Amino acid sequence: MSTRFTITYGAHGEDQLPHILFMHAMYEQKVRAFQVAKQQGLRVSVAGEHIPAWAEPYVDAHIPVRTDTAAEMELAVSELRARHTADPFDGVITFWDHGVVPAAEVAQALGLPGDAAAARTARNKAAMRAALAAHGVPCPASVRVTSWEDLREAAARVGYPAIYKPTGGAGSAGIFAVANESQLRAAYDAAVTYAAPEADPFFAYYPGEFVYEEYVSGREVSVEGVVSRKEVRVCGVSDKLIAHDAYFTEYQNSFPAEISEAARQAAIDIAVQAVQAVGLDACGFHVEVMLTSSGAKVIEVNARLGGNFIASHLVPLAGSDELIASAFQAAFGEPVELGARPAGGSCVRYLLAARPGTVRSWDGVRAARECPGVAQLWVTKHVGDQVLLPPASFFDCQTAHVITVGRDTAEAVQRAGYALDRMRCHID
Secondary structure (H helix, E strand, O other), rough: EEEOOOOOOOOOOOOOOOOOEOOOOHHHHHHHHHHHHHHOOOEEEEEOOOOOOOOHHHHHEEEOOOOOOOOOHHHHHHHHHHHHHHHOOEEEEEHHHHHHHHHHHHHHOOOOOOOOOOOHHHOHHHHHHHHHHHHHOOOOOOEEOOOOHHHHHHHHOOOEEEEEEOOOOOOOOEEEEEEEHHHHHHHHHHHHHHHOOOHHHHHHHHOOOOOEEEOOOEEEEEEEEEEEEOOOEEEEEEEEEEEEOOOOOEEEEEOOOOOHHHHHHHHHHHHHHHHHOOOOOEEEEEEEEEOOOOOEEEEEOOOOOOOOOOHHHHHHHHOOOOHHHHHHHHOOOOOOOOOOOOOOOEEEEEEEEEOOOOEEEEEOHHHHOOOEEEEEEEOOOOOOOOOOOOOOOOOOEEEEEEEEEOOHHOOOOOHHHHHHOEEEEEOO
16 A cells, blocks of 8 residues: 555644654564555654664654653653644554553553553463453463462462463563473573573563463464454464474464464454453554364464564565554554455565574575565574574574465465575574
């Protein structure tokens, strides 16, 4: 899409462009969110510590604020309220987990669409599970944990096998499998060491707080969509593949999911129930669902569009909705319509390192880029870069990714594998 929005919510006159406030510039793989904003004719302001060089061409104004602590958040809201008075924002948005709560809190403080309480519930896995259970939405049994004694009691209640993960985590980071009682203490010690702010600032949200939850097996998918004016709109269902390691490392997503119509509808139905149970509004959503032999269960509810290039690339490349543009509409409080039937399929696959070390060289990158169906190939670890494996780092094992398209999902998946098979990352 390239037409401009017609904003009925905003305070601007008809001759002024709608004004969107991004909470944080994020990282370079999120650049398409900025590109779509400009394609839609929006003025873009960014609230955050700095503007990286890759974002500068798309940003009209930078508001230097921090949002890591309650005190910083209070100062940020005060500054943004003053900016809003001088040059009103029409909506507030974010495209990553760290911005979910700040975006909703700022929107609510400025009288713009958003629900801060719902955002806080979605951002905390213990609170999210409690909301789902209270509304009768099927999900794994879980217990909030803040100490070794809590964990022992949780294991006695939930049993084995189980998963132990931080309540403020995201992107499958900080997840530890617990097969039996003999692994419980090791999982606790590993989480204290590796899923802590001291190990990675990523884990600064709800530090020292975890959930111990029932392990459920089946086919994992995610439901993508947008909620505006409390109306839940679904775009479609994505497939997700997890590496066979102890840390549930994601390595592939594809759209649309290769599942039966009955399974697709079951995933959509339970995702809508989950979004309503949490109370989300004025945001994109990404609901992870496990299709089990006993029915669908919600794994997580995320109050932002799907990451791993799902919303930004896979959905539009498959010929479906432009979810980023729809998320802007939701942030503006505008009605949203989704459900364009995909014309093809798309896939993103990550090349995961098999060993830690330092990248010495790459082979086959050019050949991979020239493979059929390759829409994007991005090398993320360059010569001289350090590579780490979980649990030492939950993000530094990805060395490259490829995004492919095909006549259907199966072809896109096959093309992604073929392209990455052409590449070799040599690590010393």
